Amino acid sequence: MRLVKNKIEHNGSGTVTLLPEEPEDMWHAYNLIRPDDLLRASAIRRVTSVQDTGSTTSTRVHLNLVIRVKNLDFDPQSSQLHVSGQIINETPHTKIGQFHTLDLELNRNFTLEKEVGANGEGVGWDSIAVEMLKDAVDEGGNRRAEAVAVVMQEGLAHICFIGQFQTILKQKVEMSVPRKRQGGGGGDHDKGMGKFYRVTLETLLRQIDFNTTSTSTTSNESVRPILLASPGFVASGFHKYMQTEASTTTPALRKLLPSVAVVHSASGYMNSLSEVLQSPAVKTLLADTKYARETRLMDEFLDQLRKETNKATYGPREVESAVDQGAVGRGGGVLIMSNKLFRSQNVAERKRWVSLVDRVRDVEGGEVRILSSDHESGRRLEGLGGIAALLTFPVMEEDDVSESGEDNGDDYGSD
């Protein structure tokens, strides 16, 4: 995403003009735009006009609309963001107050304005929003190419794209492969696996837009690393199948082969993606990406939790109380939050988390890490209520908290 214009005032209100360049920028936009913001973008609207004679004509007009955001709809599979709301600027074709859904498009500017009301009813550009903006704009230019992972087991393959900020499950291949059977049933199994490999390869090539017809091996289009992961021998079998295909029917595959890595995973489900990303083969490929850092952080946290040192805690109430006790501060305190919490529709809710983050970072001196909920690590964190903390000293759990009632705990897992 390119930052075209930045006019953020000191009080937090102001406008930003952005130019999304890649599909992942839509995800950033999705995180930046919140209900009640003002969004200006180009739109195509169908306008129906009634003539004096009563006949109607309908035309499609290109407009620049400003809407007050009501709702966001993000489709991660196709990276499309639809923002709906009420129009607030007057145009020859539309009235104020009419509803419109803006489809943000790549390579078209949009302007986002956040307001802070006189009484502080809006949230404006708070620290989290500014940080997200920095992430989105990628000033350092150190964004790494994403990887493609095929997590598979017998008869099941998940093809997903691992980006800097999100993991997108592109397609799932599911197929019934006959098991080995007594009395020469092995042929069925091998045939089934062959078919499974073929379908998986076809799907994979389609997903990565790989041109199998071009025979020139010198084309300089970059190929993303492809990780094949499975328990047992499925991934290596698939790798072998690719090699055979490359040497026989589709020579173009040869271009792909150098970037393929076979790694181990515990199962063919997305759950085991974390294991895939921790394998040494992948670490070299994706070293020091945001994703790898997040995964490492989560592992560290879970380790602490397992050791039962009481130096790790999770859940909204527990973390807040730990922060109150000053345990998330200088010297190792880390507040880990899922960015889903900041997507909350409720202004008070968002303010609560933003103030917690600001407090840990500015007052306590601890570290704050915001994990993408669209990554595997973020999903693990969500299971813990979306918020966790590594503490500088052991905080004893207050038993009375857990005894005092069921209601307070219901906010984990459920949100």
Add this chain to the structure above:
Amino acid sequence: MSKNRVKNVGYDDDDFYDDDGYDSPDPEEQEHLKQCTVLVSVQLQTGEPSVTASKEEIQEALWHYYNDVEKTVNYLRGKKEKEAQKQQATTSGLKTKAQVWENILTGLPVPVYPATASRPTAHFSAAEFFRDCPWLNVPAHRKAEILVEPLYPRLGLLGGAPEAKKGSKLAALAAARKAKASGQTTPASESSASQPETAEKPKLSLQERLAASSRTPKPAEGLAGLRRLGKPSPAVSSTPSPAPSESSTRPARTEETIIRQVNLGPPPKADLRAPCSVFATALIGKETRPKITEPNHGRPMIVDFDEIYGHNTEPFDFSGPSPDDVILKAQNASQGMKSKPKAGAAKDASKKGQADLAGGMNKLSVEEKVTVKSKNLDVLAEYNKSKRKRSANFVVIGHVDAGKSTLMGRLLADQGAIDQRTLDRYRKEAEKIGKGSFALAWVLDQGSEERARGVTIDIATNKFETENTAFTIVDAPGHRDFVPNMIAGASQADFAVLVIDSSVGKFESGLKGQTKEHALLVRSMGVQKIVVAVNKMDTVQWDKDRFEEIEQQISAFLTTAGFQSKNISFVPCSGVLGDNISRRSADVHASWYSGRILIEELEDSEPYTHALDKPLRMTIGDVFRGGVQSPISISGRLDAGSLQVGDQILTMPSGESALIRSIEVDGEPNDWAVAGQNVVLNLANIDPIHLRSGDVVCRSSSPIPTITTFTAKVLAFEHLMPMLVDVHRGRLHVPARISKLVASLDKASGATLKKRPKIVSPGTVVRVVVEMDTAVPLEAPTRVVLRTGGSTVAAGLLE
């Protein structure tokens, strides 16, 4: 609907099909019909407008609509409404008819007047029917009704009739008056059979005209008349053939009466008609004259009417009954007669073809449904009757390369379940790829990948029999990546054989590895008894101390895992050599062992009881193509209940039903199967896309619920917190997450120790809530295993 119905559609020209399906309908069908009848009558009464119909009417209509309740209701309602309208109309009918006729009279005498074409014919024909009948005893008012109208068409319609030529209004009016005046007398004279020829003439011409009213009859009048006389199509000329005397007592007023006659029983043998004229005979020959004794007297009539209705539906649709009504009434009248289904079906078919072609096409299915007659066996009684050997399933578990497959291959070879020649072939092939010691394992490792890598990947089942027990071996893979397969195998087992590698270093590594995990798993899957085969004793020279050391360590571990010490037994053996498996070891170093050998330990197992009378449950282990005869087959073990050939089953979570075409129990064809048996079901009427291993087979009467979240009481093997896990149950294997730790519980009493713990340590019993992404067939009490990252973290019972 039944097969018979479908058949009728295709065979409407065939008179020789079997009627039995109607005379003795299937009780199931009748039950269904009854239900539908009630439904329809309720809907008819409650709907708007409310109408009532007799049971017979409803059933008749249902029969026509293939038991489609909605269509039947629509049809009956329309019919009843029409009838109601008709009743109103008849009062004013005379007036309207008069108007119609006036219109004709005032207009030019057009040769064809389609709007009224069909009605007069009918009246005319009706009159014709009674031409031979004595009218003396017919009440006068009835006669009048029949006969007033028949005369009208001659004025306007009969191209060949001399009256029709009179174009002037005056002449027409005069003729009408004349007809009215002579209305009382003419029919008597006409039908007195003294002038049959003259009666036939107008009738024929009219009928034929109707039958082919689409072609405008504008030929030269004389020629046309000749032609009509000379070419009486069989359909037309045969119409009057059934003129049973009983109809004379029944005044025929409408078309329906005619059709009723068609369907009425045996036609009189005598030909009452006058013979053809000499001229006609000379023209067409004698053969064309239909034989009155023809058995299928009804059919030409039907065809005729079809043609009429097919071409003339519009003019007909006034106030009279619809063709459906006519047919229905006719059928009602002739109910109980043999000819009913014949005529009904034929008419139904041809009419359907015209009126509801599209609908009919939709009902037709390209796929041929297979029906298998159930023998309706009392399976449990059959099971008790059958003298079967005691059967036992056991799973072979242990660390990778402990020699599980080899041990079982040896057992099978010794018990004669595998012949020597096959074994020799395996040995030769194994040696060829440099894996000579794997030859025995190849008995069970049939997969090409398994053989190439020398590792069992998937479970293999095999069976052998001793004198009093039929065993089924489930050989499980030992590699940690294939623990899901091992879980599938363990879920089929009554007891377990734990194989331990006694060689130095291997035992220790195994204990850390899958030896422990497998033992814990089988225990948490409900296995009580475990036989520990301390394998590869030949590599340690049958060292007694080694055996005792292993025995002590393993039994200590197994007791903590929850096995009772009386259910644990140890056997030192060697799979490769076959020592202490089926025969006692001849090795002098092994002479210290005097306990039972492996096969004796296996036979010692108690009989296992299964939930035979519970609702049917079977987890699908594999879906495959059994062969040409059975394109879709599933295998698995019946967890509960029983089934037999011809049963309708339901597969969850797809919710699709299938029919059991045949059953194989332990490789032998059988008519039924009960819980505890390993079966192969050959299915029909289901798409294999709906079948996946891990799905559950049940009955639609008691389907297994599919759920996305459950509460389970589990024993933690590792630290538990809200986390992502895989849920395993038999072959079923789905991603899920622990969303909540409800409480940690006391192991013995089950009392709550701590509510909502943050994290629980290994060995704790904890109640958890697990959420899954997809709906999964699970019900309490089921044993589930939770795994994550390739290791088992918990196992327990669904609540």
